[in-house]
Amino acid sequence: LTCIFLFGCYFARGQFAQPDSLFLAREYRSAAVGYEWVIHNEKLTGVRRNLYLAKKAECYFLLSDYEKTLSTLERADFFEEEGPQLLEKLYAQYMIAAYLSGKSNAAYRKLLQAKTIYGSAVPYEIAKLEPFILIDLEMYDEINPALERLPAENVDSIELKSMLAVVGVEKLKEPRKAIFLSYIAPGVGMFYTGNYGKGILSAGIQGIAGAYGLYGVLTGYFFTAAIPGVGLFYTFYVGGARYAGQLAEKRNEVLKNKWKASIASHLLGRGSTNLHQ
Amino acid sequence: LIAGGIIDLINRLYFLVAFAIFFCNVNNAYPQTFEEESDFINYLFSLKEYEEASFFAESLSKKYTGVGRMDSINFFLGKAGYEMKNVENSVRSFLKVSSNSSFYAQSQFFAGFQLAYLGKLDTAETVFDHLATSDSLIKATQAIELAGVSLLKREFDSFEQYSAEFDGTFYQLKASEDGLKRYSQDLNNFKAKSPFLAGLFSTVIPGTGKMYAGKLGQGIGNLLVTGLFALETLESYRKDGPGSARFIIFGSIFSIFYIGNIYGSVYSIKIRRDEFNEKINNAILVDMHLPLRLLFR
Numbered sequence: 102l103t104c105i106f107l108f109g110c111y112f113a114r115g116q117f118a119q120p121d122s123l124f125l126a127r128e129y130r131s132a133a134v135g136y137e138w139v140i141h142n143e144k145l146t147g148v149r150r151n152l153y154l155a156k157k158a159e160c161y162f163l164l165s166d167y168e169k170t171l172s173t174l175e176r177a178d179f180f181e182e183e184g185p186q187l188l189e190k191l192y193a194q195y196m197i198a199a200y201l202s203g204k205s206n207a208a209y210r211k212l213l214q215a216k217t218i219y220g221s222a223v224p225y226e227i228a229k230l231e232p233f234i235l236i237d238l239e240m241y242d243e244i245n246p247a248l249e250r251l252p253a254e255n256v257d258s259i260e261l262k263s264m265l266a267v268v269g270v271e272k273l274k275e276p277r278k279a280i281f282l283s284y285i286a287p288g289v290g291m292f293y294t295g296n297y298g299k300g301i302l303s304a305g306i307q308g309i310a311g312a313y314g315l316y317g318v319l320t321g322y323f324f325t326a327a328i329p330g331v332g333l334f335y336t337f338y339v340g341g342a343r344y345a346g347q348l349a350e351k352r353n354e355v356l357k358n359k360w361k362a363s364i365a366s367h368l369l370g371r372g373s374t375n376l377h378q
Numbered sequence: 379l380i381a382g383g384i385i386d387l388i389n390r391l392y393f394l395v396a397f398a399i400f401f402c403n404v405n406n407a408y409p410q411t412f413e414e415e416s417d418f419i420n421y422l423f424s425l426k427e428y429e430e431a432s433f434f435a436e437s438l439s440k441k442y443t444g445v446g447r448m449d450s451i452n453f454f455l456g457k458a459g460y461e462m463k464n465v466e467n468s469v470r471s472f473l474k475v476s477s478n479s480s481f482y483a484q485s486q487f488f489a490g491f492q493l494a495y496l497g498k499l500d501t502a503e504t505v506f507d508h509l510a511t512s513d514s515l516i517k518a519t520q521a522i523e524l525a526g527v528s529l530l531k532r533e534f535d536s537f538e539q540y541s542a543e544f545d546g547t548f549y550q551l552k553a554s555e556d557g558l559k560r561y562s563q564d565l566n567n568f569k570a571k572s573p574f575l576a577g578l579f580s581t582v583i584p585g586t587g588k589m590y591a592g593k594l595g596q597g598i599g600n601l602l603v604t605g606l607f608a609l610e611t612l613e614s615y616r617k618d619g620p621g622s623a624r625f626i627i628f629g630s631i632f633s634i635f636y637i638g639n640i641y642g643s644v645y646s647i648k649i650r651r652d653e654f655n656e657k658i659n660n661a662i663l664v665d666m667h668l669p670l671r672l673l674f675r
Contacts, residue, residue, distance in 0.1 A: 134422075134430050141421050142414075324613040325628055328606070 124160065133160035148184040151177045155191055158198070167202035174198060179214060193226045196234065197368045205237035225251070229258060232265055233364045236357075244268075264367055268360045274349040283342035290345030294352055303341040310334040412438075412447055419454050423461075432458035449479035456485055465492045473505070483509060483516050484674045487523065491666055494527055503527045515548055519669050522554050526666035529562060530659060537562055550672040557665040561658055568654060573647040580643035584636060587643025591650050600639050607632035 120135030136157035139145065145153055154177045161169040174195045181188060192215045199208035212234060215227050231247040248265065251258040274294050283290030288304030291297075314330025317323060415438055422431040435454040442448060452474040459468025472489035475481050486509045493502035506523045509516070525540035541562070544555040571591060580587030585601030588594075611632045614625035 130430075130433060134434050137422065137425075137427070137430065138418060141418055322613065322617065324606070324610040325624055329610070 120156070124156070127163075129160040129164050133157045136160070147178070148181055148187060151181055151184065151187055151191060155187065155194060158194060162194070162198060167198045170198035171195065171202055171204065171207070179211075180218070189224045189226050192224075193230065196227065196230045200230070200233060200237065200368060201365060205234050208234045209238060225255065225258070229261055230368075232261070233368065236265075236268055236360060236364065264363065269356075272356055273353045276346040276349040276353075279345040279349040280342045283345040284338075287338060287341055290342060291348060294345060294348040296348050299344075299348070303337065303344070307334055307337045307341065310337060412442065412450075416450060416454075423457065426461075428458045428461040432462070445476060446479070449475045449481060453479070453481035453485055456488065460488055460492065465496060468492055469496075477510075483511060483513075487519065487670050487674070490523055490527075491663075491670055494523075494530060494666060495663055499527055499531050503531075515550075515673070518543065518545075518548055518551055519673060522551055522558065522669055523666055525558050526662050529558060529565065529662050532565065534562065534566070551669050554665040554668050558662065561662055561665075564658060570651060571647050573644040576643040576647050577640050580640045584639045587640065588646055591643060591646040593646055593650075596646075600635075600642070604632070604635045604639055607635050 120132045120139060123129075123132035123135055136153045140150060140153050140157075143149075154173055158170045158173040161167070161173060174191060177191050177195075179188065179191060179195075192211060195211050196208040199205065199211065208230070212227065212231055216223055219227075228247075228251060231250075232244050235241070235244050235247055244265070248262055251261070253259075279290040279293050281290070282293050283303075286304075287307045288300035288302075291300030291303055310330050310333035312330070314327055314332075314334055317326025317328070317330050320326065415434075419431050419435055422428075422434065432455060435451050435458065439448070439451045439455070442451065452471045456468045456470075456472035456475070459465070459471060462468075469489045469492050472485040472492075475485035479485070486505055490502045490505035490509075493499075493505060503524065506520055506527065509520055511517055511520070521540050521543040525537050525544075528534075528536035528540060537558075541555075541559060544551075544559070546552050546555060576587035576590050578587070579590050580600075583601070584604035585597040585599070587597070588600055589597035607628065610628040611625065614622060614628045618624050
């Protein structure tokens with residue numbers, strides 16, 4: 102009888118302690134409201150509040166709502182001394198959510214906070230996120246030192262390093278160099294960015310416009326040839342140089358987005374905190 | 379016997395522990411009373427978690443049927459919709475709040491304002507007009523909202539009638555009262571320019587129509603470009619004659635720019651008027667909104 106009664110009680114618990122049940126049933130929106138209810142109703146503080154906020158944040162993470170994941174985690178106490186393992190997860194979860202919601206500055210600030218708290222012993226779960234954030238913030242010089250700080254023997258860090266190897270900073274083009282080259286020789290800036298067709302076209306148009314302008318000067322057709330020719334040459338000369346700079350930026354953007362997509366898919370697989378198990 | 383007694387005691391202790399676990403868990407569950415549920419929704423609003431508040435209120439609408447509770451639920455749904463800029467749903471929920479509810483006035487104001495925002499001015503006017511109240515602050519707010527709708531409809535006689543009630547008694551409403559009076563003057567002082575004159579000016583001197591419409595920079599730009607094409611056409615005519623390809627090409631380009639400039643000048647009068655109306659309508663809506671935000675925070 103005792104066993105039956107206890108079973109009844111625990112069964113009832115399963116029904117009433119809804120947030121975790123809802124989470125396991127993948128009803129993440131309902132579970133998030135349920136966790137918030139527990140925080141509110143029980144006026145949670147300290148480590149338990151952090152735990153429920155982390156659980157709620159995970160609901161939003163699984164709903165791909167990274168902004169809300171972040172805003173939920175912002176309410177957590179990152180200086181709570183109890184539950185060090187939970188705190189590690191909170192830091193990592195916050196940084197991943199910040200990265201995925203396009204707020205790498207916030208992720209970097211949190212990383213610096215973690216470094217202040219943990220000193221030289223920053224947990225691996227947090228430290229391994231540093232290279233990704235540095236890529237997003239375009240702090241390329243600091244990526245290798247950050248990678249070297251990671252434990253070499255860790256399998257995960259080997260995987261991480263090989264994944265980051267696809268990031269080739271040397272493949273990036275300098276927009277200012279592209280502009281400068283176009284001013285020196287029309288079309289060359291576009292060659293530099295890898296746009297050979299556009300480079301030839303730009304040089305051709307500028308050549309024809311310049312020749313037309315010169316023809317106007319030589320034949321005395323000032324309004325119908327000299328002014329339009331020189332005007333067109335000037336427009337394509339300056340515009341072409343600017344466009345070469347934009348092409349370099351665009352190429353860099355495409356490369357960076359490729360890296361980001363690869364990083365994001367890696368982080369998405371690492372965002373779960375397993376707090377509900 | 380002693381062993382049986384101990385087993386019996388253990389069983390009783392099991393029951394006590396089991397009851398404790400059971401009631402603790404019941405206590406951990408979702409709120410049980412409507413007051414707790416309402417308090418929780420307000421807490422979600424304070425966290426700016428409007429989607430969650432709406433989600434929770436929606437779940438309550440399936441749980442309760444009484445008029446009083448449904449009024450509160452509809453108010454919460456309306457408020458969540460308003461905060462999430464889900465205007466249509468918000469209006470629908472606000473308008474369901476019955477006149478017996480303590481949320482009635484607030485619901486009507488927000489429904490009416492959002493209707494005005496959607497451009498449904500007649501419905502907004504009806505909503506504001508039907509709000510019966512003896513509270514002087516609510517009455518003064520009602521006058522502001524009705525005056526605002528009158529201005530949006532450009533019904534100046536109605537505006538005069540409602541604005542006669544503006545007496546500056548309530549500090550929360552003072553800025554809006556002054557603002558609406560100012561916009562009324564601006565609307566009355568706005569001199570509509572003639573599209574015909576703009577076209578005529580540009581026909582005589584290209585670009586001057588745009589200058590007349592208030593677009594000085596565009597006017598100068600058009601004058602220079604069209605002037606350059608005129609010179610090119612003149613040069614082709616003088617050097618190569620009217621039958622030359624050069625004259626035909628440059629003459630055609632000049633003609634396109636010249637005629638396009640006339641059309642652009644006429645159209646810029648309409649653009650100017652639309653820009654003015656949009657700017658002033660937005661300002662009116664801001665001054666209709668402000669008192670509601672101050673009164674019903």
